[in-house]
Amino acid sequence: MSKAALQLFNERLPHKPYFSDDLHFGVRIAGKERAILAKYIQFNQPHAMFWLGFDVDRAGAAIDWSDRNAPAPTLTITNPENGHAHLLYALKTSIRTAPDGKMKPLRYAAAVENALRKKLEADAGYSGLICKNPNHEHWKIAVWQPELYTLNWLADFLDLNAANDKEIVADYGLGRNCTLFDKTRKWAYRAIRQGWPEYEQWLQACHERACAYNLQFSLPLDDNEVSGIAKSIAKWTSKNFDISSFKEFVQRTHTPEIQSKRGKIGGRISKGGGRRSLGEPWIELGVSRRTYFRMKNKSRD
Incomplete structure (x- = not known):
């Protein structure tokens, strides 16, 4: 050799x-x-x-x-x-x-x-x-x-x-890192808005969720890798997601002009068959219709 x-x-x-x-x-x-x-x-x-x-x-x-x-x-x-x-x-x-x-x-x-x-x-x-x-x-x-x-x-x-x-196998090699990160962050984007928890409580929740997803792999990732992914997601979401920033996000991304453009694009694509209405932004945001309008109205105050 x-x-x-x-x-x-x-x-x-x-x-x-x-x-x-x-x-x-x-x-x-x-x-x-x-x-x-x-x-x-x-x-x-x-x-x-x-x-x-x-x-x-x-x-x-x-x-x-x-x-x-x-x-x-x-x-x-x-x-x-x-x-x-x-x-x-x-x-x-x-x-x-x-x-x-x-x-x-x-x-x-x-x-x-x-x-x-x-x-x-x-x-x-x-x-x-x-x-x-x-x-x-x-x-x-x-x-x-x-x-x-x-x-x-x-x-x-x-x-x-x-x-x-081009596929990434969710349960093999580097695909596990990608899959665990994606599944945990998508859960976190929605879950953090259910009460806006303190950081330590939120970190624990992210870690528990990441561990649960990791156990779905036939060959789970090392504990240190799981902890690192959970900590990264907890830090990013706690820094970038809070009540005020969420209001700003709703206001910035769901103006009447933007919604109108989305509606026109969506209409051209599907012609109205079998799709969710693009006039229901609360579904995209993962909140109830009532919560969406309440937060939108507060952002105008």
């Missing part, structure tokens, strides 16, 4: 990775010096993804990516007993998975990840937390592509212009 590839792998390890010598006994966490001796190790940072990792459970997994016209992995880590392998793609720029990162790049990365998984026919149930440790003598290691990948370079192999390759 290339010394440069192994050095890159080790430099990018978390300071305290999860590790295991036998997956039947689960994983533990320790300093890098101890974890690097184990058969399995966490290979990405908690909030930054330096590698796209895939689990391919079939004989010949380390070489048959070429038969599928997939990009060459940076390295493959193979079980010599059955030919199954982890395929790792090193990224030039890490993908920030923390909720304070921008969602648009994360969605793009999730789409690339999922399309590449399908091309490789990799295991959709792989959590991506740990991989076979290339430092361990038990595994067979090979380096195929020494140059670091960009997401755009990987996308060139995947034809993301095809509609079915």
Whole structure:
């Protein structure tokens, strides 16, 4: 194995990775010096993804990516007993998975990840937390592509212009981060208006809701990731949503002129068949008709 590839792998390890010598006994966490001796190790940072990792459970997994016209992995880590392998793609720029990162790049990365998984026919149930440790003598290691990948370079192999390759699988890899963030924030936008709670109470509510959504995944996200997403949403909504700002929002986005334009556009699109009336803005805002007009009237006072 290339010394440069192994050095890159080790430099990018978390300071305290999860590790295991036998997956039947689960994983533990320790300093890098101890974890690097184990058969399995966490290979990405908690909030930054330096590698796209895939689990391919079939004989010949380390070489048959070429038969599928997939990009060459940076390295493959193979079980010599059955030919199954982890395929790792090193990224030039890490993908920030923390909720304070921008969602648009994360969605793009999730789409690339999922399309590449399908091309490789990799295991959709792989959590991506740990991989076979290339430092361990038990595994067979090979380096195929020494140059670091960009997401755009990987996308060139995947034809993301095809509609079915733009999808984000809600229960796989980076798709879980996108899904959990979207579901929790959409709930939060409505829920915060039901009483305008104090921040600590609101943070607890967001955390409980995010945990509930996370449990719907077959492979839930780490607790730290869930807490981070909940905290980001709680902070943003508490800062940007209050009674006065909501009044301003209603007044700014539902003027007679804007409503008239929406009505004309909606009329051209549907011709009145089977859609909700655009003259019912309280439905879009998630409040009752009575609450909408009460707050709108107060904003005129």
